[in-house]
Amino acid sequence: MEYRSIESYGVVGNRETCALVGPDGSVDWLPFPRLSSSSVFARLLDIDVGGCFCLRPIGDFESNHDYIPDTPVLETTFRGNDGTLRLTDFMPPRAVVRSDTLTKRSLVRRVTCTESEETLSIEFHPRFDYARGETTIESVSESRTTNGHLSEGGIVGYRVTGGDQTLTLWTDADLDVSDGDATGTVTLTEGESRWFVLTEGDGPRPTREDCRRTLDATIAHWREWVGTLAGIEGANRDLLVRSALTMRLLSNAETGAIAAAPTTSLPEDVGGVRNWDYRFHWVRDSSIVARSLARLGATAAARANLNWWLSYLREHGPANEEVLFHPLYDLDALDEETAVESRPDAETVEDVDRTVELELDHLSGYRDSQPVRIGNAAREQKQIDIYGELLLSASELVEAGVTLTEEEWTGLKRVVEHVCAVWHQPDYGIWEVRSNPEQFVHSKVMCWAAVDRGITIAEGRGEPVPDHWFDARTDIHETVCEEGFREDQNAFVRSFEADQALDAACLRIPLVGFLPADDPRVQGTIDAVFDRLLVDDGLVQRYEGPDGLSGEDHAFVLCTFWLVDAMLKAGRREAAVEVLEDILGRASSLDLFAEEIDPMNGEHRGNYPLGFAHAGLVDSVLGLARDASEPVDADEPVATTRYD
Structure with missing residues (x-):
């Protein structure tokens, strides 16, 4: 594993903090809940112990990423061995967050299969306090069947704690938890999606519709703001x-x-x-x-x-x-x-x-x-x-x-x-x-x-x-x-x-x-x-x-x-x-x-x-x-x- 060039990263944020996302689908930098807070992911500063949150196809792939026009919503497209996945990353600004669906500070990620079929690899490795703190992860959801798999439509919560800080990862993907890490794989067919919502504290459990609505509201929020700008015509x-x-x-x-x-x-x-x-x-x-x-x-x-x-x-x-x-x-x-x-x-x-x-x-x-x-x-x-x-x-x-x-x-x-x-x-x-x-x-x-x-x-x-x-x-x-x-x-x-x-x-x-x-x-x-x-x-x-x-x-x-x-x-x-x-x-x-x-x-x-x-x-x-x-x-x- 090698460090990526600095300029290969995209930035997403909510005007309280920012995350850096690489073209390999890895969040390698995230101070949370505020920009001057200590980091949850810092692989950018130490590739071995810093911590990351990576969503990408299993096996070889090619990727490119770009922003949804006039927004800081980042889309990464992966072309794997069998199909194509699209990763959407954003942090909803406080103005669009409904308190009954999301906490006011959240990193939201969606992976959608846009072509054929592809298997997604999920690696969630939080490391609190610039990787100085202990990290524990435990499931807090009851949306599982007796064999350990998610029930249809279920959203599972994983509580992440370290020192005085608590986060929750809500997802409709089934993860295995071990030693402060959560990992898993899921095979997606064309048109199928999985959501991942990392929020401050325990917070409410969002539904898929909550996530879709928040994405749409975030895009609309930023496009409305860009619409107020002056002098942005022309080639540049x-x-x-x-x-x-x-x-x-x-x-x-x-x-x-x-x-x-x-x-x-x-x-x-x-x-x-x-x-x-x-x-x-x-x-x-x-x-x-x-x-x-x-x-x-x-x-x-x-x-x-x-x-x-x-x-x-x-x-x-x-x-x-x-x-x-x-x-x-x-x-x-x-x-x-x-x-x-x-x-x-x-x-x-x-x-x-x-x-x-x-x-x-x-x-x-x-x-x-x-x-x-x-x-x-x-x-x-x-x-x-x-x-x-x-x-x-x-x-x-x-x-x-x-x-x-x-x-x-x-x-x-x-x-x-x-x-x-x-x-x-x-x-x-x-x-x-x-x-x-x-x-x-x-x-x-x-x-x-x-x-x-x-x-x-x-x-x-x-x-x-x-x-x-x-x-x-x-x-x-x-x-x-x-x-x-x-x-x-x-x-x-x-x-x-x-x-x-x-x-x-x-x-x-x-x-x-x-x-x-x-x-x-x-x-x-x-x-x-x-x-x-x-x-x-x-x-x-x-x-x-x-x-x-x-x-x-x-x-x-x-x-x-x-x-x-x-x-x-x-x-x-x-x-x-x-x-x-x-x-x-x-x-x-x-x-x-x-x-x-x-x-x-x-x-x-x-x-x-x-x-x-x-x-x-x-x-x-x-x-x-x-x-x-x-x-x-x-x-x-x-x-x-x-x-x-």
């Missing part, structure tokens, strides 16, 4: 829809918190130590994702995200004297009752803080990439660029016609005041380096954006702007231009301390309005990125220079989309189109993106799917669509012959 419609759905799955239905990704410790460098837990609510990531959703018409997502941060600041105060916000938080950080509910042994939110970074030494890691980490130590870093993301979000909402409340504006003014006080300090930056803090150029530019947008919002509200806001904006701008630009490189560099090292995040300089795109310094920075950070067609590395970690950092998907956006701003539309086509061609077969791509083999690296990457896709595709009606200047500058 399916990519935009898939990105929108992926970002939506990462946003919590109750709180508006947005996870960076649904996975932990998928390596940036296979066999190396660059393995991180992304199942948290980042100021930066969530703001970028929310703005992209808003650009698709889902303005409520941006408003909910902004309110999450301002509510946290209002209710809990600054993290400390030097930091207004930590870079990331537990997805349940605002909801003490929910947080404690997920850990019955806990008494306070602090007791359930899953952001504390730990290493799971008992797991071998994806393709022996260790350590496997849960939690993320970047929580304790100072990252001053994050405040710019909040003000950019607020500014875009105002431009879209949203009126900020006095309470919201009071919180935003507090953020601007904080930036005025700390912008000159070093930090760990957007890439969360584990080396020493630096005076990162991108961080300063985002501080400028925070103050600039604060001034713009204040002026739009007809309020007086404090003089020191204007002074801070001017000081930041002058300092960045003096300390962050290298004439011999004709480019902005990574930090004030760096003589030559580049940072692709400097491509955001024209995107946030720090300098106009036709400024020679911006054009020079774009050229430098092409020359030194573009490592293959459509693939851009993040930065040069040390970051405190061993191993190799591969091309970062979001940086490519920033390059597309910067070139478009700079009048290089023809080149931007070619770069965009290259990166879009590197999406998975399901139109999903991980964090990074290895230019040597095209394989995806890092956590998957990444909200950052899909936000970048949406912004670039929409940006080019808006620009499409303008003629291309025949004399537009082109950075390299690669995109002539």
Whole structure:
């Protein structure tokens, strides 16, 4: 048994948690009941002990999978020796779940024989608490005949327990239980189906009709939401829809918190130590994702995200004297009752803080990439660029016609005041380096954006702007231009301390309005990125220079989309189109993106799917669509012959 490529997986979810399903019909990753909870299946992180839930034909087979259009409902088709099976995987959102038929958190799987006859293999191997806990399974149904087989139409329940957690697997397939595993086979003829429903707690026993109705309701729910989106026409419609759905799955239905990704410790460098837990609510990531959703018409997502941060600041105060916000938080950080509910042994939110970074030494890691980490130590870093993301979000909402409340504006003014006080300090930056803090150029530019947008919002509200806001904006701008630009490189560099090292995040300089795109310094920075950070067609590395970690950092998907956006701003539309086509061609077969791509083999690296990457896709595709009606200047500058 071998590890599958990261990009071969599909993701299903209910806006509370997500599961990753391989083309072999195996659920290899499922934190449950919430995204930041410990895992029930983690074969993705240890193929031997992690646990999985696999439904597939016995013997050899070929398979392919795809989503039901405009939904996150995944269908896998198996062509076996004798017939064809179709596996449908989904997690019904809470809005469509009837409490008398299903618990509010469920993974539902259906296998149907669509041609001839085929024998299904069932392997159910739950392993609680990242495979650290004991697992027991027992039958809890009376729908069996005396010989042990299911009565006609019977649904059997199998109670799964481990520590304080209880799940139930309801199915109309007969399983054998032994040592914490449930396995079986069933031969299906054309038109025949079997259902498998994994639910939280004991819950009601669903009927087959309950399951069919829930599937139909789930499909309708997602198609209705997609129908509210704007700007998704054209050749890239399916990519935009898939990105929108992926970002939506990462946003919590109750709180508006947005996870960076649904996975932990998928390596940036296979066999190396660059393995991180992304199942948290980042100021930066969530703001970028929310703005992209808003650009698709889902303005409520941006408003909910902004309110999450301002509510946290209002209710809990600054993290400390030097930091207004930590870079990331537990997805349940605002909801003490929910947080404690997920850990019955806990008494306070602090007791359930899953952001504390730990290493799971008992797991071998994806393709022996260790350590496997849960939690993320970047929580304790100072990252001053994050405040710019909040003000950019607020500014875009105002431009879209949203009126900020006095309470919201009071919180935003507090953020601007904080930036005025700390912008000159070093930090760990957007890439969360584990080396020493630096005076990162991108961080300063985002501080400028925070103050600039604060001034713009204040002026739009007809309020007086404090003089020191204007002074801070001017000081930041002058300092960045003096300390962050290298004439011999004709480019902005990574930090004030760096003589030559580049940072692709400097491509955001024209995107946030720090300098106009036709400024020679911006054009020079774009050229430098092409020359030194573009490592293959459509693939851009993040930065040069040390970051405190061993191993190799591969091309970062979001940086490519920033390059597309910067070139478009700079009048290089023809080149931007070619770069965009290259990166879009590197999406998975399901139109999903991980964090990074290895230019040597095209394989995806890092956590998957990444909200950052899909936000970048949406912004670039929409940006080019808006620009499409303008003629291309025949004399537009082109950075390299690669995109002539």
